[in-house]
Amino acid sequence: MNRIITLVSLFIMGCSVSAQNISLPAPDRRGGKPLMQALNERKSIRSYQDKELTLQQLSDLLWAANGFNRADKRTAPTANDRQELELYVTTKNGVYFYDARNHLLKEVKKGDYRAQAGMQDFVAKAALNLIFVSDLSKVSNRQYAYTNCGFVAQNVYLYCASEGLGAVVRGMFDKDKLSELLNLGSNQEVLLTQTVGYPN
Numbered sequence: 496m497n498r499i500i501t502l503v504s505l506f507i508m509g510c511s512v513s514a515q516n517i518s519l520p521a522p523d524r525r526g527g528k529p530l531m532q533a534l535n536e537r538k539s540i541r542s543y544q545d546k547e548l549t550l551q552q553l554s555d556l557l558w559a560a561n562g563f564n565r566a567d568k569r570t571a572p573t574a575n576d577r578q579e580l581e582l583y584v585t586t587k588n589g590v591y592f593y594d595a596r597n598h599l600l601k602e603v604k605k606g607d608y609r610a611q612a613g614m615q616d617f618v619a620k621a622a623l624n625l626i627f628v629s630d631l632s633k634v635s636n637r638q639y640a641y642t643n644c645g646f647v648a649q650n651v652y653l654y655c656a657s658e659g660l661g662a663v664v665r666g667m668f669d670k671d672k673l674s675e676l677l678n679l680g681s682n683q684e685v686l687l688t689q690t691v692g693y694p695n
């Protein structure tokens with residue numbers, strides 16, 4: 496009997512731990528508009544509906560951004576294959592770290608912190624904001640860190656164009672506020688942000 500109670504308790508504990516993370520469905524790697532059409536439709540959008548993305552869209556977006564498309568390599572290149580870029584997202588429900596290896600979102604904080612992701616009004620309303628963080632201890636110089644970041648941002652733009660979503664990359668953000676929100680270490684730095692959502 497005691498063994499059963501222990502097993503039930505462990506199961507409940509396991510559920511509550513994993514409840515903080517969001518398991519993403521497998522990305523749809525075959526869908527989307529033809530590349531030339533997506534390029535033709537890529538643009539920056541600054542007016543959004545307050546409407547959440549589906550879990551499948553979130554999965555496809557993050558995988559397109561910087562997921563693994565081979566055993567140990569990603570959809571975006573990095574100088575010397577350092578893979579130092581980390582993606583965080585703010586949604587209506589919380590702040591999360593994208594664990595690309597396991598394709599899941601790890602909760603950093605519960606709650607709606609979208610407004611803290613930038614200085615423009617639409618940031619608080621759009622479905623999500625991506626925060627690009629570089630682990631500078633892994634990369635040989637800042638120039639490479641920023642360059643690597645640009646590839647990921649363009650992947651996001653193209654996914655959004657393909658999916659009929661809006662996006663805008665943003666250099667306007669409060670670096671200190673975001674570092675605090677994400678509990679970043681001294682080797683981590685916010686390089687860029689990007690808003691994604693349903694356009695008005």
Ligand SMILES: Cc1cc2nc3c(=O)[nH]c(=O)nc-3n(C[C@H](O)[C@H](O)[C@H](O)COP(=O)(O)O)c2cc1C
Nearest residue numbers: 537538539540541613615663664665666667668687
């Ligand atoms: C590095 C970088 C930083 C940017 N920062 C902002 C920003 O803080 N806010 C904003 O609304 N747009 C920002 N943009 C978007 C540009 O304004 C936009 O790309 C440009 O006006 C061209 O428009 P398009 O993207 O529709 O072609 C940024 C773009 C880049 C590449």
